[in-house]
Amino acid sequence: MRDAYLVGAGQSDFGSFPEESYRSLFRAAYEAAVESVPAGIDPEAIDEAVVGTLGVGGRQIGLPGPAVTEHVGLSGVPCTRVENACAASGYAVRQAVQAVRSGMADVVLAGGFEVMTDASGDRTRWWLGVSGETEYERLSGTTFAGVYAQMASAHMDAYGTTDEHLSQVAVKNHANGAKNPHAHLGFECTLDDAMGAATVADPLTLYHCCPTTDGAACTLVASEDVVDGYTDDPVRIAGVGAASDAVGLFQRDTYTAVPASREAARRAYEAAGIDPGDPAEHLDFAEVHDCFSIAEILAYEDLGFCDRGEGGDLVASGATELGGDLPVNTSGGLKSKGHPIGATGAGQITEAFQQLTGRAGDRQVEDPVRGLTHNVGGSGGAAVVHILEREREVGS
Amino acid sequence: MRDAYLVGAGQSDFGSFPEESYRSLFRAAYEAAVESVPAGIDPEAIDEAVVGTLGVGGRQIGLPGPAVTEHVGLSGVPCTRVENACAASGYAVRQAVQAVRSGMADVVLAGGFEVMTDASGDRTRWWLGVSGETEYERLSGTTFAGVYAQMASAHMDAYGTTDEHLSQVAVKNHANGAKNPHAHLGFECTLDDAMGAATVADPLTLYHCCPTTDGAACTLVASEDVVDGYTDDPVRIAGVGAASDAVGLFQRDTYTAVPASREAARRAYEAAGIDPGDPAEHLDFAEVHDCFSIAEILAYEDLGFCDRGEGGDLVASGATELGGDLPVNTSGGLKSKGHPIGATGAGQITEAFQQLTGRAGDRQVEDPVRGLTHNVGGSGGAAVVHILEREREVGS
Numbered sequence: 122m123r124d125a126y127l128v129g130a131g132q133s134d135f136g137s138f139p140e141e142s143y144r145s146l147f148r149a150a151y152e153a154a155v156e157s158v159p160a161g162i163d164p165e166a167i168d169e170a171v172v173g174t175l176g177v178g179g180r181q182i183g184l185p186g187p188a189v190t191e192h193v194g195l196s197g198v199p200c201t202r203v204e205n206a207c208a209a210s211g212y213a214v215r216q217a218v219q220a221v222r223s224g225m226a227d228v229v230l231a232g233g234f235e236v237m238t239d240a241s242g243d244r245t246r247w248w249l250g251v252s253g254e255t256e257y258e259r260l261s262g263t264t265f266a267g268v269y270a271q272m273a274s275a276h277m278d279a280y281g282t283t284d285e286h287l288s289q290v291a292v293k294n295h296a297n298g299a300k301n302p303h304a305h306l307g308f309e310c311t312l313d314d315a316m317g318a319a320t321v322a323d324p325l326t327l328y329h330c331c332p333t334t335d336g337a338a339c340t341l342v343a344s345e346d347v348v349d350g351y352t353d354d355p356v357r358i359a360g361v362g363a364a365s366d367a368v369g370l371f372q373r374d375t376y377t378a379v380p381a382s383r384e385a386a387r388r389a390y391e392a393a394g395i396d397p398g399d400p401a402e403h404l405d406f407a408e409v410h411d412c413f414s415i416a417e418i419l420a421y422e423d424l425g426f427c428d429r430g431e432g433g434d435l436v437a438s439g440a441t442e443l444g445g446d447l448p449v450n451t452s453g454g455l456k457s458k459g460h461p462i463g464a465t466g467a468g469q470i471t472e473a474f475q476q477l478t479g480r481a482g483d484r485q486v487e488d489p490v491r492g493l494t495h496n497v498g499g500s501g502g503a504a505v506v507h508i509l510e511r512e513r514e515v516g517s
Numbered sequence: 518m519r520d521a522y523l524v525g526a527g528q529s530d531f532g533s534f535p536e537e538s539y540r541s542l543f544r545a546a547y548e549a550a551v552e553s554v555p556a557g558i559d560p561e562a563i564d565e566a567v568v569g570t571l572g573v574g575g576r577q578i579g580l581p582g583p584a585v586t587e588h589v590g591l592s593g594v595p596c597t598r599v600e601n602a603c604a605a606s607g608y609a610v611r612q613a614v615q616a617v618r619s620g621m622a623d624v625v626l627a628g629g630f631e632v633m634t635d636a637s638g639d640r641t642r643w644w645l646g647v648s649g650e651t652e653y654e655r656l657s658g659t660t661f662a663g664v665y666a667q668m669a670s671a672h673m674d675a676y677g678t679t680d681e682h683l684s685q686v687a688v689k690n691h692a693n694g695a696k697n698p699h700a701h702l703g704f705e706c707t708l709d710d711a712m713g714a715a716t717v718a719d720p721l722t723l724y725h726c727c728p729t730t731d732g733a734a735c736t737l738v739a740s741e742d743v744v745d746g747y748t749d750d751p752v753r754i755a756g757v758g759a760a761s762d763a764v765g766l767f768q769r770d771t772y773t774a775v776p777a778s779r780e781a782a783r784r785a786y787e788a789a790g791i792d793p794g795d796p797a798e799h800l801d802f803a804e805v806h807d808c809f810s811i812a813e814i815l816a817y818e819d820l821g822f823c824d825r826g827e828g829g830d831l832v833a834s835g836a837t838e839l840g841g842d843l844p845v846n847t848s849g850g851l852k853s854k855g856h857p858i859g860a861t862g863a864g865q866i867t868e869a870f871q872q873l874t875g876r877a878g879d880r881q882v883e884d885p886v887r888g889l890t891h892n893v894g895g896s897g898g899a900a901v902v903h904i905l906e907r908e909r910e911v912g913s
Binding site for chain 2: 122170175177179180181182183184186187188190191195196197198199200201202203204205206207212215216218219220221222223224225251252253254255361363364365366367368372381384385498499502503505
């Protein structure tokens with residue numbers, strides 16, 4: 122099995138861009154990824170492309186993958202569109218790893234995009250609702266915030282998690298996002314802002330919910346056989362884990378955990394040779410799927426950063442702040458950086474690439490060696506975890 | 518690079534099934550695939566799933582992959598939904614091959630589904646239109662039949678292809694489909710029926726167009742390390758090739774060929790060690806993408822079964838009939854068997870599996886060793902070709 126490396130990654134600005142198209146956003150991310158490759162890369166070297174998007178809007182519904190690769194001049198390469206709701210491009214990167222490890226490609230472009238802000242009102246709720254279960258959730262009137270609100274309520278009831286805990290996630294992630302020039306909501310917020318904001322779905326306030334966002338992100342994955350030609354400072358994709366679950370929250374055994382995240386993490390840790398008993402010991406940072414602030418607390422527990430029920434205490438301790446023991450969502454996360462559905466997974470990996478190659482600017486973690494990304498589809502119908510490792514010596 | 522084998526494949530009936538759901542159709546295909554494995558297979562052995570669907574209807578829009586794998590009891594396995602319009606599940610099988618060759622999975626379920634007949638009138642045209650280019654084709658009023666009608670007109674003008682040639686494709690494929698118990702339009706038609714039918718988009722008549730169809734198909738792909746446990750009569754996936762192109766017909770250099778098909782075939786032939794100068798010499802049958810009858814004639818030429826411009830003569834010669842030198846679309850093809858978009862690619866591979874393992878009943882080709890499947894997305898924005906080979910000796 123050939124090793125797969127990240128040799129480049131980049132993203133567009135995340136935000137609301139009525140003057141941009143899905144193609145122009147993808148192009149911005151593609152160009153940023155190409156420019157990030159230390160030794161440069163000839164587009165001719167790209168053997169394959171995998172593009173993640175939910176893409177249910179009024180744009181290119183069939184074949185959105187070839188539509189964007191054509192736009193950046195890659196027409197001809199095998200191109201596959203993948204979708205697993207909000208985990209679309211996390212799965213795109215995983216597929217790129219499979220393509221490289223299979224020997225069928227040496228360099229694969231894996232990215233994603235979404236344009237969401239041209240929908241309004243009911244349409245926005247519908248947009249997000251399609252990531253939930255259709256018959257018993259969306260068509261029965263449950264909003265997507267409502268699904269996570271149920272998880273928050275259950276977690277509060279079971280473990281004493283508080284509104285303050287939920288708000289501390291928002292405060293932390295906005296503090297990070299304020300340092301990220303690509304963030305959609307790149308401003309700080311206070312605990313009072315978060316706790317006092319309007320309720321979206323009780324107990325979640327506006328500041329406990331990520332925005333709907335336009336944006337794109339791209340990564341370049343290369344095989345061990347060619348990585349030397351692109352960089353002296355490669356990032357190895359040390360472990361990948363994925364898992365699915367029932368799409369509807371009501372169909373699962375628990376409301377206070379995301380079993381697919383737990384299983385995806387277990388597989389990724391095993392692949393990367395990380396002790397699942399204390400993974401935080403082996404990680405220098407993590408980007409986790411905080412579509413709602415409760416989701417970050419659940420992620421702490423599902424990924425093994427703390428024991429079950431202690432996620433609220435972990436954020437309160439400051440350990441996951443920039444400068445803490447395990448900084449989480451240094452990019453600002455979905456909460457502040459934004460959540461353009463199909464772009465989010467590749468965007469998380471872009472942040473990890475920037476951290477591991479020392480390009481994270483004001484939000485740089487000190488000399489990190491290993492980071493984790495965690496991308497969830499829907500309320501946990503799919504999850505994918507990547508472990509990324511800086512490795513100056515290649516070919517081991 | 519580990520070899521990948523087809524150890525099972527099956528499909529639901531293709532047709533119009535108002536009483537079925539996308540889940541029940543997928544279950545029928547899954548159960549048929551599982552039952553087709555000679556030594557049987559424990560669902561626990563399935564490591565991963567890849568599900569193709571265009572899925573733009575009012576069902577599970579986000580996460581349709583986990584929604585169907587959950588329904589058949591595979592909740593938990595990594596599951597990815599892929600989409601490349603009408604080539605969705607051809608690409609799903611290709612992804613399964615990558616997963617197996619990468620060493621990340623030993624057995625992968627790759628399938629697809631579509632429910633189309635619950636749309637009517639304008640909605641049906643819209644359904645198919647989404648596989649074309651959005652701005653300059655669909656939103657400007659070009660139907661999908663209209664796109665292929667332009668290709669037919671150009672081919673007739675350039676090479677003298679006739680209405681009779683187009684109709685001979687329909688007659689041949691209906692003759693085959695009449696022998697297929699799973700076919701949507703499983704009846705024979707005459708040349709007069711085809712030539713005299715109502716015009717859909719000049720020069721294409723109703724009989725030159727495939728139906729809109731409900732259905733599902735599933736395949737089981739296994740690695741060389743485990744194939745012995747499932748069968749003594751494995752089908753090796755000897756070659757896979759894929760390519761993309763501009764999504765809009767108007768953006769391409771030619772209207773009389775599908776460049777993505779040509780390039781996908783070139784790659785598949787190279788991978789399988791087949792002389793691209795005379796591939797027909799090495800093939801015992803082929804399933805090609807005949808969404809419109811002109812598409813089968815283009816496929817003959819793009820796949821190298823005959824020279825450019827001679828596709829009409831090839832069908833007229835009878836060489837592609839059952840019993841001819843190179844039977845094409847023994848299943849009935851998209852024309853007669855039906856075209857449930859996301860199921861079509863896996864359905865073609867199901868036919869190849871049945872032919873290569875001697876299960877094709879009245880439409881059995883005599884002792885075939887090697888077959889080809891050809892699946893096109895849109896009017897050629899994506900294409901994927903598989904070469905499948907019977908191989909009694911495993912592990913070479």
